[in-house]
Amino acid sequence: MAAYIGTPTSRVDGRAKVTGEAKYAAEFNSDGLVYGAIVTSTIAKGRIKRLDASAAKRVDGVLDVLTHENRPHMADADQAWKDDVAPEKGSPFRPLYDDGIRFSRQPIALVLAREWEIAVFAATLLDVEYASEAHVTDLYAERDKAFVVEKPAKPRGDAPRAYAASEVRHEDEYFVPVEHHNPMELFAATVVWEGGGKLTVYDKTQGVQNVQRYVCSAFNKKPEDVRVVSAFMGGGFGAGLRPQYEVALAVLGALALQRSVRVVLSRAQMYGLGYRPATIERLAVGASKDGTLNAMTHEATAVTSEYEDFSRNDTGWGGVLYNSPNVNFVHRLARLDVSTPCDMRAPGAATGVYGLESAMDELAVALKLDPVELRLKSYSDRDRNEDRPYTSKQLRECYAQGAAAFGWSRRNPEPRSMRDGKELVGWGMASGVWEALQMPAAARIVLTANGHADVSCAASDIGTGTYTILAQVAADALGLPIENISVKLGDSTLPDAPVEGGSWMAASASHAVIATAEEVRTELLAAAKTIENSPLADAKAEDVVLADGKIMSKHDQSRAVSITDIMRHSGADRILKEKKHEFGEDSSHARNTHSAVFVEVKIDEELGIIRVTRVVSAVAAGRILNTKTAASQIIGGVVWGIGMALHEETVFDHRFGRIMNANIAEYHVPVNADIHDIKVIFVDEPDEKINKLGVKGVGEIGIVGVPAAIANAVYHATGTRVRDLPITLDKVLG
Amino acid sequence: MINFRYSRAGDVADAVRQIASEPRAKFVAGGTNLLDLMKYEVERPGHLIDISRLPLTGIEETASGRVRIGALVPNSDLAYHPLIEERYPMLSSAIRAGASQQLRNMASTGGNLLQRTRCSYFYDVATPCNKREPGSGCSAIDGHNRMHAILGTSEACIATHPSDMCVALAALEANVNVAGPAGERVIAFADFHRLPGDTPQRDTNLEPNEIITAIELPARGFAQNYTYIKIRDRLSYAFALVSVAAALELEGKNIKEARLALGGIAHKPWRDENAEAALRGQNATRDTFKRAADILLSGAKAYAHNAFKIELARRAIVRALTQAAQGTPQSQSNKKVL
Structure with missing residues (x-):
């Protein structure tokens, strides 16, 4: 079973990407879509003394200006804002929560308007007065106050003494500055107001289910009312592991207006998100x-x-x-x-x-x-x-x-x-x-009588090739040509997957597909056995493989039944299996x-x-x-x-x-x-x-x-x- | 970006008329710099007068053997025009050293002269900047000034002019033809851009109610012995730390005529008559080039992060003059400075 695994298969989503068929978070539309423009702080620390949005609100086409003073309710507890990837210690940032300024370029207002240009223009009319406080952004100025954090690698022996006794020594410091991810695609979220309190959230994220849980807990929504989609991503590199503030702002906007809202960061605003620490x-x-x-x-x-x-x-x-x-x-x-x-x-x-x-x-x-x-x-x-x-x-x-x-x-x-x-x-x-x-992950396979399989998983493909490798793995595991495999990813309603990061998705998702394919095979075998004079009547699960659109004996390829025949015989038009795969604790x-x-x-x-x-x-x-x-x-x-x-x-x-x-x-x-x-x-x-x-x-x-x-x-x-x-x-x- | 009114100029006279009647109006052609600045709220024009359809797109030889370039010729058309490639290859090379193909396709010749500094404080309205807001102070003098000027600076401003094309035009001694309410006038290239002095908000001597109609190049094009080299933090799509346009006329080893202009080190493309005079009549040797470089940089003043530019400029001048003298100009598509 390795017709495709290990080969230089071209991206199965390549055509969709180069033709524009692949849609990104800011490309989804909805009737009456409202555009949000973000205003960010110009100081690094302090608080907002006064924020006058009256001139912005007077602009024709502006629907509202959300600030910490008038935003819809959101959770107060830190725990509600902790996503799957949040640091253990701390109080996650929440946009428009209060008047506090914690960093320069922090979002302080969201201007909502009928058109993007109107929102951007009105955003220039905000009158903000700050009470600044002394800030520090220089690592070297604060290094003496740095505190030790626990890490898994423990000391062994006596390094200082051994160093002093070493015949040849080298000691020095190396410095890496702050660096930003700069993905091509700007962070963006389109929140579609579906009515009845339901939201479909198209967000730029490396983890749709992480964002789904975050939105539900921060805005007190029921899980079934929030669906998060991120089928394609124009570069994540880690910047999209945690939910970023565009999604919280877009949800706030949608809740405030009870309408669909899109929020797109500017390139400069991208520098107010996370980064590689100096x-x-x-x-x-x-x-x-x-x-x-x-x-x-x-x-x-x-x-x-x-x-x-x-x-x-x-x-x-x-x-x-x-x-x-x-x-x-x-x-x-x-x-x-x-x-x-x-x-x-x-x-x-x-x-x-x-x-x-x-x-x-x-x-x-x-x-x-x-x-x-x-x-x-x-x-x-x-x-x-x-x-x-x-x-x-x-x-x-x-x-x-x-x-x-x-x-x-x-x-x-x-x-x-x-x-x-x-x-x-x-x-x-x-x-x-x-x-x-490697992480636990689940996959769903729907195998139809014509020998086509839909493979799905909530995992995001952040541009790395997840669609392609899952198609390869599924094709081999199901014994089908890769053209017969459709892979669907990046939707929170699909089987569970971890956030896409840490290089763990290839192992995690491919084993989920393998495990699910095994269930499909087991069911096919059971059905094949019920056929009169079945050549696989006494075959055991470990004795059969899926190949060439058939289930066949590993030992004798002539003992085989085609998927089509099995389906016809059993009267089913498809087999649906979903399986969560976990790696053994070791x-x-x-x-x-x-x-x-x-x-x-x-x-x-x-x-x-x-x-x-x-x-x-x-x-x-x-x-x-x-x-x-x-x-x-x-x-x-x-x-x-x-x-x-x-x-x-x-x-x-x-x-x-x-x-x-x-x-x-x-x-x-x-x-x-x-x-x-x-x-x-x-x-x-x-x-x-x-x-x-x-x-x-x-x-x-x-x-x-x-x-x-x-x-x-x-x-x-x-x-x-x-x-x-x-x-x-x-x-x-x- | 703020809201603005928009109109289209019917002809040059109409453009001049329109701008005279609107104190907060600006011309827009390619928009490659102005629109960026508007998005950053650095420029806040109340009215944009679109001149992009004016018939100023010709490149032609005049009766006196000069070449006139319409102000709206796109940078890329200019760089690849046969007349320019053949007679003024240094100009062609300098244009190709700047920006990206996409930007050069949009940017106009006149607009290139009027592009504004890339000083990061000028671009960020959250910080003081005398060029953007006269009297607010210069953040760069005691701030990040690695990219900033070493010659011709003032207490008010140490910004640099970002153009590559203008460095070559300065070396070629181009003229700038402008039209205004009082008719047409010609500005020598050396007089077009200004030093910051105590009015850094003014980049050029073009009056607010004037429009550039053409650039004229003298017949002398230095097509045999020239180069344009650009030293930057990556090998393409970055503004110059130092750039050098060098052009020589040689008789054997003897330098009959020399032009030397630098970019990335001053508020305007930098020329030094004494440096050029030190080349004229001398043999084209490394020592001669070094002497010229020393003269040009004798008044250079470094700030906290840009002291390296003085030595870099010295070496870049020597390299450029060597390339020019040897007739081995820098290719802008080579992934290496020769």
Whole structure:
């Protein structure tokens, strides 16, 4: 059963996307649709003293202006606002709740009008007077007040003492600024007022059921009265894991007017949502002269808001990758007057591994040891944090295949030793690691007599290829051509799925489809047995497979009955099965994906212009369901890693507590001209322990390690070690 | 965006008449900058006079061998026009270094001259800015000024002019033809844009009731020895940290005529007569180029985050003059600065 699994199947939703047939949250219409324009705060902290909306309300076509003073009722308790992904500690932000200002660009009013242009114009007429309070948005100003948060990776041995005793040491700090997701599609929600208190919510989200529960609890609605749909998403990257404020505002508008309402954020307003928190990564690594790692301390200090404790794992990765007897991991949070950070591709790892793998490179330089050698010397076949084996870890193979494809053996270790005309050439590498997570998920399959199957699940496809891999898995599990499979996703009324994030959807949803297909097969077998002189009369469930539109004996393909015949015989026109799949509780093994990233940079010696001319990313991520969409995931991660290394930075002016480059002209991400050769290798990693299919997921791993590999290559090219991202040309100008 | 009235100008005289009668009116052509600024509430015109259909779209050679470019020629048409590519390839190159193809398709020649600074404080009405709101203060002087000017700044403003095309036009010594209530006049390119001084709200010497009708290029196009290089934070679609238009006329190794204009470092495309004079009559060597660069940057003043621009500009000038002298101009579709 692997006609489609593992092949480079093209996206089944590709045509719908390029023809515009795929509809996004802001594209759904409804009779009498009302348009909402958001007004945001210009101060970072304080309260609204006076908000006069009378001029806006006088504009012809304006239906209402909602503020904290006149909005419909919403829940008061923090718990009611906690979505599935909310930080454990804190009081979630709720738009238009009260007069308090907690961050700059906080929504303070929603102007509702017949037309978008009227709403936008009226929004300029609001007269707002603030009572400002002193704010802090600078991590460095607050780092001394940062507090420790508990993380799973525990200390072992005595890292400070072992570090002090190490023959070769390296200690330094690395800095990652605030970064924003900048998905192409703006956050938007269209709430359709269905009458009788029912709402259909088209929202840009990575989790329709998360939003459904959030809307129900925040606005005291019955579950059956709220349906949330997000069939397509123009990029999420983690920004859409939590319900964002557009959906709360659109629901407020709909409740206030008892009409359908659409709210779309502006690009500048997108910078008032979540982001990757600025983080200071302090590393201290010590080794004996031969390169054996003795000590590792990794301390991260990251931004969170005044009202929630958001944090991810920055610091434990060294214990997953390497064998060091003495480790210490500390994660601290500093509270700033900003919105709460949120997940952004490989949260924690993208930042933490940048620090770790930069420090490992510096240690290799101090040891005069090849960076790959250093990593192999302390290679760990066990997850040292939990002292357990991996379900699989082919990182060694990643190093070997990546190095070979890159030509690493031809590297002259001396900085500034390689050049190409006016350009200095640098070769750098780094390891990557992420978790192979998997969640309970359910799927429904409706198999019709003509051999067509509808497969559905509430999961979102955030652009990663979920539609396609589920079609492949279903086609193989049901023994049907992929053209006969229709996949429906992103609707809260469909079978339960977790939010789409953490790279867990491929494993979670595909196993739900497999489990449901097994139920279909069981029913088909039962029906087949009732046929007179059935060739499968005495076949057991484990003896049959679905293939070529038939159910057949594994041992004798001539013993088979077609789906059509079974249906005709039983008089049913379809078989409907729905099954929730749960992975067994088993913490005896660590589940991780790994990568080795090799990078070539060329840097104009005089002008400092940095080009990433070659990247080889060798990834070990179990079975790859679709080599085309998976490779696209890795390429996307590498491109983002290039952006993280060289371009991306959300610039704050701390005097105003305000982001000053809240647009995608001045917030730089790589453009075509910045991208050169990217080669993706999937190393063979059979994994029979992790799950039935051996699938691990590839959403995050592509970015991890890339920024460090680039920073290491920049050092190799120039002899200048840049420890704060992004590495802009002024930092290497010399 | 605020509400505004809209009208269409029938001809140039009508455009001039309309703008004279409306103190808060503005012309709109491609709208690639003005509409953005209106959405940010930086520009709040009460009336837009659409000039995009005026017949100012020709590119033609005049009797005296000059080339006249209508003010409404789209940037992309100008960049790819055979006459421009052949006789003024530096202008073609500079245009292609700017914005994106889509923006260049919309942006007009006259509008390119009038685009406003990309200073982030100018763009954010929540912060003080003397250019946007005279007297409110300059947030950039003590704020984020990595992108800001190093030459010709004032206490009131350290913004830069963002155009690439204008840097080449400055080097070519173009003229700007304008029409107003008192008739037509010609403004030398060097006199068109202003330094901020104590009136940073005024970017140019174009009067509010005047309209640009054409740009005229002198016959001398420096088609043999020229370049335009643009140093920026990514390799396309970013504003210049420093850009250099360099044009030479050589006799053997000897420099007969030299033009050097810089972008990204001042409130206007920056030329320095002394720097050009230091090139004239000299051999085209690295030392000569360095001397010119030193002269041009002798008065440069750095702020907290843009000190690197002084050294970067020095090196970029040398690189550009080297490219020009060697006859190996920068290609704007190469993913590398040569």
